[in-house]
Amino acid sequence: METKQITFIVFMLVMLGVFGYTIHRLWGFIGLTKAGFPIDKIGERVNLTLKVAFGQTKILDRPIIGIIHALVWWGFLIITVGTAEMVFDGILGQERILLFLGPVYKGIMGSGDIFAAIIISAVTIFLIRRHIIKVKRFEGVEMNKKKGWKKADATIALSMIMLLMLSLIGMNIGYVKLCSIGEIIGDSCDYFPISGLLIDLVPDSKAHLFHEINWWAHIALVFIFMNILPYSKHFHVMMSVPNVFLSRLDPKTKIQNMPSVTKEVDAMMNPETAFAEPAEGGTMEMPRFGVKDVEDISWQNYLDSLTCTECGRCTSVCPANTTGKLLSPRKIMVDTRKRMNDKGPSLVKDSSYNDQKALVGDYITKEELFACTTCNACVQACPVNIDQVSIIMDMRRYLIMEEANSPSEWNMMFTNIENNGAPWQFSPSDRMNWAEEIVMKA
Numbered sequence: 001m002e003t004k005q006i007t008f009i010v011f012m013l014v015m016l017g018v019f020g021y022t023i024h025r026l027w028g029f030i031g032l033t034k035a036g037f038p039i040d041k042i043g044e045r046v047n048l049t050l051k052v053a054f055g056q057t058k059i060l061d062r063p064i065i066g067i068i069h070a071l072v073w074w075g076f077l078i079i080t081v082g083t084a085e086m087v088f089d090g091i092l093g094q095e096r097i098l099l100f101l102g103p104v105y106k107g108i109m110g111s112g113d114i115f116a117a118i119i120i121s122a123v124t125i126f127l128i129r130r131h132i133i134k135v136k137r138f139e140g141v142e143m144n145k146k147k148g149w150k151k152a153d154a155t156i157a158l159s160m161i162m163l164l165m166l167s168l169i170g171m172n173i174g175y176v177k178l179c180s181i182g183e184i185i186g187d188s189c190d191y192f193p194i195s196g197l198l199i200d201l202v203p204d205s206k207a208h209l210f211h212e213i214n215w216w217a218h219i220a221l222v223f224i225f226m227n228i229l230p231y232s233k234h235f236h237v238m239m240s241v242p243n244v245f246l247s248r249l250d251p252k253t254k255i256q257n258m259p260s261v262t263k264e265v266d267a268m269m270n271p272e273t274a275f276a277e278p279a280e281g282g283t284m285e286m287p288r289f290g291v292k293d294v295e296d297i298s299w300q301n302y303l304d305s306l307t308c309t310e311c312g313r314c315t316s317v318c319p320a321n322t323t324g325k326l327l328s329p330r331k332i333m334v335d336t337r338k339r340m341n342d343k344g345p346s347l348v349k350d351s352s353y354n355d356q357k358a359l360v361g362d363y364i365t366k367e368e369l370f371a372c373t374t375c376n377a378c379v380q381a382c383p384v385n386i387d388q389v390s391i392i393m394d395m396r397r398y399l400i401m402e403e404a405n406s407p408s409e410w411n412m413m414f415t416n417i418e419n420n421g422a423p424w425q426f427s428p429s430d431r432m433n434w435a436e437e438i439v440m441k442a
Contacts (some may be wrong), residue, residue: 007088008219013186022230028348029302029340036298037248037256040069045245048385053244058383062313065129069120075115076237079168081113086219099187104119106191113192116165123162137312142331154310157234160225167218169195174211177202209309239307247385252376255393260287280357290398293358294340295347297391304386305337312415314378314388320371328373329378331386335363336391360395369396370407 003227039045048266051057054077056070066224098105127358130133138154149156172195179189190196191278202210222398229235236243250256264287315321321328339359346353360369369392378388406414413423 002301004091005090006092011220012087012090012223012404018227019230022227025345026230026306029344030299032344032347033297033299033302034295035126035259036300039246041249044249048247049241049245051225052383052385053054053241056227056383058385061381061383062369065069068125071115072119072122072199074118075112078108078115079112081108082168083219083222086215086222087183090219095184096187109172110193113169113194116168116172117194120162120169121311123158126158127155130158137316140312140315140328140330142328143310153232153234157225157228159230160221160228164218164221164225167214167221169198170214171200171211171218171344173202174207174214176206178211181207183208233308233310236307236309236384239303243303243307244385246300248300248387248390252379252389253374255374256390258289258394260289263287288398289401290396291391291394292398292402294336294343294358296398297336297359297394299393300387301336301394302340304388304391305333305340308333308337308386309384310334311383313381313383314386317377317381319373319375319377324373326368328364328368329392331368332364332387332388333348335359339363360398366399366405369399372396388441 056066057074059069060066061071081098085096088097089095130138146153172192175184176186176192176196177199179187180199229237242298288296291301295300308330310333311331312330315331318327318329336359343353343355343357346355353378359362360366372389372392373395374389376389379386382388412425416423416425420426422431
């Protein structure tokens with residue numbers, strides 16, 4: 001083995017080990033959550049994933065910035081083929097191992113060269129929008145509370161993407177230059193339309209060094225970026241496809257029954273269990289109604305929080321937020337993720353751990369939750385199919401069903417439903433009184 005090959009394998013194994021630790025940590029957090037809905041209708045899910053995740057249809061609802069973002073995404077898909085080739089090259093000590101694919105290979109690599117230039121332009125636009133134009137939906141109380149590197153999270157990620165693309169083009173320039181001076185035999189190197197125009201920037205004597213520096217810079221940035229992503233809002237790069245595939249297929253306005261309530265009703269309807277005494281020496285465990293803390297959320301709720309890119313599209317269309325209320329659907333996702341990061345490590349070690357805090361109350365307030373109108377505008381706007389309303393509803397259910405903590409205006413409605421079977425303060429026997437005048441006239 002050559003020194004470069006050994007160095008690459010050792011570096012790759014270290015990076016994969018770090019990434020494996022992170023995935024193990026996240027898997028432990030997922031293990032704390034509750035079961036969600038069954039994963040069925042695979043054909044429908046595949047179709048949805050192709051349309052929303054790969055086709056970027058929801059991103060394109062805002063056509064100008066949408067097409068720019070979509071080009072970045074499609075570019076990454078193409079460039080990933082080249083990245084995979086670099087990994088095999090590094091392990092096997094080869095150069096351009098997929099070159100045997102001929103025209104297909106040249107088409108993919110040439111497209112990647114073009115997309116690299118497009119992504120550099122797109123990232124420049126994103127940075128201008130964030131730091132010069134200062135798009136309003138990028139701001140918010142949940143964003144302003146960030147400190148340290150989290151505050152610069154987006155800028156760091158965008159800067160790394162910029163460096164990734166610059167190093168890719170630099171590597172291609174070096175490769176084409178080596179071809180032009182006869183250092184590479186068996187490849188025409190004429191399929192890099194952007195890099196081919198820039199080879200005069202590199203002296204012949206520096207071509208090999210230039211190529212090696214950019215090769216190492218690019219592959220090192222790939223592995224470093226891979227390990228940063230799970231701790232960044234840009235984790236959606238990895239999570240968006242699985243999150244769309246695993247998203248709820250029911251109509252957006254359908255509110256799911258709580259399994260804990262269904263279980264209680266089933267027990268009440270069964271005389272053998274309704275009046276049964278607890279087992280000797282045992283206690284009757286009471287179920288949790290709704291969501292109080294992160295161990296009460298479903299795995300889908302947690303995946304949603306990991307996938308959230310904090311773009312603010314949900315909050316920008318929320319009617320409650322628009323009218324000045326505290327609710328921000330983005331904040332709900334950000335706070336859920338933060339709460340799991342705060343409590344999850346200790347909870348994995350000790351299932352009885354209690355830090356005397358909770359997601360509801362300490363991170364998300366009653367005012368935020370009761371401001372939601374369940375219109376599902378946020379769910380419709382989210383480009384990666386995050387369901388903010390379901391977790392909001394479950395947290396509201398906890399406040400109402402376990403703490404009897406609801407707006408005073410709602411209490412009369414609950415009383416009417418209990419007494420009259422309807423939200424209105426009319427006896428069931430008076431329900432048709434409004435029709436008597438119509439009948440008389442007829």
